[in-house]
Amino acid sequence: xxxxxxxxxxxxxxxxxxxxxxxxxxxxxxxxxxxxxxxxxxxxxxxxxxxxxxxxxxxxxxxxxxxxxxxxxxxxxxxxxxxxxxxxxxxxxxxxxxxxxxxxxxxxxxxxxxxxxxxxxxxxxxxxxxxxxxxxxxxxxxxxxxxxxxxxxxxxxxxxxxxxxxxxxxxxxxxxxxxxxxxxxxxxxxxxxxxxxxxxxxxxxxxxxxxxxxxxxxxxxxxxxxxxxxxxxxx
Amino acid sequence: xxxxxxxxxxxxxxxxxxxxxxxxxxxxxxxxxxxxxxxxxxxxxxxxxxxxxxxxxxxxxxxxxxxxxxxxxxxxxxxxxxxxxxxxxxxxxxxxxxxxxxxxxxxxxxxxxxxxxxxxxxxxxxxxxxxxxxxxxxxxxxxxxxxxxxxxxxxxxxxxxxxxxxxxxxxxxxxxxxxxxxxxxxxxxxxxxxxxxxxxxxxxxxxxxxxxxxxxxxxxxxxxxxxxxxxxxxx
Numbered sequence: 244x245x246x247x248x249x250x251x252x253x254x255x256x257x258x259x260x261x262x263x264x265x266x267x268x269x270x271x272x273x274x275x276x277x278x279x280x281x282x283x284x285x286x287x288x289x290x291x292x293x294x295x296x297x298x299x300x301x302x303x304x305x306x307x308x309x310x311x312x313x314x315x316x317x318x319x320x321x322x323x324x325x326x327x328x329x330x331x332x333x334x335x336x337x338x339x340x341x342x343x344x345x346x347x348x349x350x351x352x353x354x355x356x357x358x359x360x361x362x363x364x365x366x367x368x369x370x371x372x373x374x375x376x377x378x379x380x381x382x383x384x385x386x387x388x389x390x391x392x393x394x395x396x397x398x399x400x401x402x403x404x405x406x407x408x409x410x411x412x413x414x415x416x417x418x419x420x421x422x423x424x425x426x427x428x429x430x431x432x433x434x435x436x437x438x439x440x441x442x443x444x445x446x447x448x449x450x451x452x453x454x455x456x457x458x459x460x461x462x463x464x465x466x467x468x469x470x471x472x473x474x475x476x477x478x
Numbered sequence: 479x480x481x482x483x484x485x486x487x488x489x490x491x492x493x494x495x496x497x498x499x500x501x502x503x504x505x506x507x508x509x510x511x512x513x514x515x516x517x518x519x520x521x522x523x524x525x526x527x528x529x530x531x532x533x534x535x536x537x538x539x540x541x542x543x544x545x546x547x548x549x550x551x552x553x554x555x556x557x558x559x560x561x562x563x564x565x566x567x568x569x570x571x572x573x574x575x576x577x578x579x580x581x582x583x584x585x586x587x588x589x590x591x592x593x594x595x596x597x598x599x600x601x602x603x604x605x606x607x608x609x610x611x612x613x614x615x616x617x618x619x620x621x622x623x624x625x626x627x628x629x630x631x632x633x634x635x636x637x638x639x640x641x642x643x644x645x646x647x648x649x650x651x652x653x654x655x656x657x658x659x660x661x662x663x664x665x666x667x668x669x670x671x672x673x674x675x676x677x678x679x680x681x682x683x684x685x686x687x688x689x690x691x692x693x694x695x696x697x698x699x700x701x702x703x704x705x706x707x708x709x710x711x712x713x
Contacts (some may be wrong), residue, residue, distance in 0.1 A: 295585075304695070311559060318553035322544055328566070335570065349707040415664065419657045424649060430707075432664070433671075460539070472584040 255313045259330050260386065262309065266337045267382040269295065271375050273344035274441065278371035280362045281351045281434070299461035306334040319438075326441040329455045333385065336444045336451075339380070343437040350430045357427040363413060367431070370406045370438045373399070375470035377445045385452045385454065393452040396445065397461065403442035410435045411471045487558065489532035490548045494565050495621065497544065501537040501572045501618040504530065506610050509676065513606035516586045516669070518598045527583035534576035541569040565691045568620065571679045571686075576612070578672040578679075585665045592662040598648060602666070605641045605673045612680045619687045622706070628687040632696065633678065637676035645670045646706045 273292050280288035310327050313319070319327060378397045384392035414428040414435075454460050495602060508527050515523035529699050544561050548554070612631045619627035647669075649663040 307563070311563060314549060315555040315559055320550040324550055328542070328546060331563070332570070335567070346707065352705060410698070415661060418653065420659050422654045422657060425660075429650065429667070433707075436668075447655050472581065472588060472668075 248392065252324070255309075256323075256326065259306065259313065259327065262302060262306050262347075263330055264382060264386070265338070266299060266306065266334060267270055267276055267378065268453075269299050269302070269457055270337050270341045270344070272369050273299070273341055273348075273439045274375045274378070275346040277347040277351065278368040278438075280387055281350060281354070284351075284355055286355055289348040289351040293345050296341050299338060302337040303334045306330060325455055329385075329451050332449065332451050333448055336448045340441045340444050343441050345478040346436045347437050350434055354427060354430050357430075358435045363410060363417075363431050364412055366406065366413075367434055367438065370403060370410075370435065373406070374405055374438055374441045376402075377442065378448075381445055381452060384449065385455075388456050390453045393449040393456070394461070396449040399454075400442045400446040403439060407435055407439040408471055419475060427458040465468045480496050487548070487552045490544075490552065491558075491561065492540065494544055494548065494562065497537060497541050498565055498618060499571060499621070500571070501534060501541065502613065504534050504537070504611055505509055505576045505579070507570050508534070508583075509610045509694040510577055512579040512582040512586065513603040513673075515583060516589070517603045519590055520589055521587055524583040524586040525641055528580050531576050531580040532555070534573060538573040539570045541565060544601075559632065560690055564620075564686050565685050568683055571683045574678050575676045578676050582669045582672050585669055589662060589665050592665075598645060598652075598666050601645055601648075602669055602673065605638060605645075605670065606676075608638055608641070609673055609676045609680060612638075612677065613683075614679055616683045616687060619684065620690075623687075623691050625688045625691040628691070629683040629696070632688075635677045635681040638674060642670050644676040644697065 273295060276288055276292045279285065280292060291445045310331050313327060314324070317323075334400055377399055381396045382391070382397065411432065417424045418428045450461055486598070500686055508530060510521055511527045515519065515527060518623045545566050550563060552558075561626065612634055614629055619625070646667065649667045652659045653663045
């Protein structure tokens with residue numbers, strides 16, 4: 244009987260993990276497609292990203308419902324409960340990352356008619372690719388319960404922050420040189436900030452995985468590299 | 479015996495609600511102080527906001543721990559479980575709102591040495607006050623299980639979005655008129671966006687409360703009024 248309950252619980256848990264992986268796959272695709280639609284000026288792809296966000300939102304609600312049912316039916320404790328609570332947090336982060344991708348796609352539709360620099364578009368795409376690869380690894384770390392992969396993701400967020408810092412300076416320069424670029428650069432800059440935030444959320448997910456595996460939250464030793472809040476002059 | 483268990487559960491739940499209210503109070507204070515430090519150019523107050531964010535983060539971890547313990551010990555189902563899961567989501571939103579307030583305070587420290595428009599600072603403060611008042615009401619709605627108050631908060635977010643739209647246009651105008659204002663305006667603009675996001679998070683909290691009370695997620699009928707992603711020209 245006890246074994247029967249255990250395996251029913253395992254099946255439930257597997258169902259939850261499947262949902263999270265499905266959600267993660269959609270979010271990864273959204274990140275890549277949003278950046279691609281910007282670089283290739285593909286307004287239809289941008290529309291698709293926006294439309295598909297509904298599926299991501301629906302999956303989050305499903306994860307919440309299934310998790311609540313599993314807790315109510317199986318009354319899991321300690322480690323098992325921690326896995327389910329982690330799943331809830333991962334789903335919430337994925338939903339937010341999906342929102343940022345949708346927001347980028349929205350701005351792509353606006354930017355299509357504005358003069359803008361192709362070089363920033365490809366920088367933004369590079370940044371997006373890095374975040375997508377971090378996200379892929381963090382989901383992998385979760386499935387394998389591998390704190391090392393998660394720690395690696397956490398460190399890689401610094402690269403994303405550095406790319407963002409460089410872009411922030413680049414946009415300021417463009418705007419100062421040519422005021423007609425101001426509106427376009429503001430949008431591009433928001434996109435860069437959105438990608439940087441996706442990186443932060445992915446880092447939070449990595450920390451959740453580390454907590455799940457080791458039982459300890461990683462220390463705040465990770466140097467925060469978005470230094471633009473302090474930027475008062477352009478050197 | 480059953481009564482004894484029930485009242486122990488009620489005590490646990492009360493403890494959780496007390497933690498959330500304490501967290502909410504600190505976050506409300508952070509929102510107000512961040513905006514005040516900007517308007518009054520009070521760098522010490524800005525530092526205080528940044529320092530106090532640690533207490534908010536610590537409270538979120540405490541909420542998570544207590545909630546996990548209550549679930550594990552009491553194995554709550556249906557409504558009781560839904561309350562605890564709602565508490566977890568409210569705490570996560572509060573933590574994020576606190577982060578935005580910290581970020582605003584960080585930029586205040588930077589802006590102190592830059593030429594900037596006093597009129598935008600007071601607009602930002604007005605926007606912050608509105609968000610703080612929404613947050614106060616949403617916590618009230620949670621404690622009273624009052625879906626009407628929560629629905630009202632949800633509607634008020636439109637005003638915050640409209641204030642943001644007006645500021646976005648104002649900053650673009652300032653930057654075009656005087657390129658020396660660009661860096662300062664970028665920071666002010668980020669602050670405005672952070673306040674707008676705090677409003678969105680407060681709205682999410684209101685939706686969680688509505689879901690808790692009515693069992694249904696409100697429809698997406700709320701018109702999204704941040705239209706700046708579509709803004710391609712300045713009329």
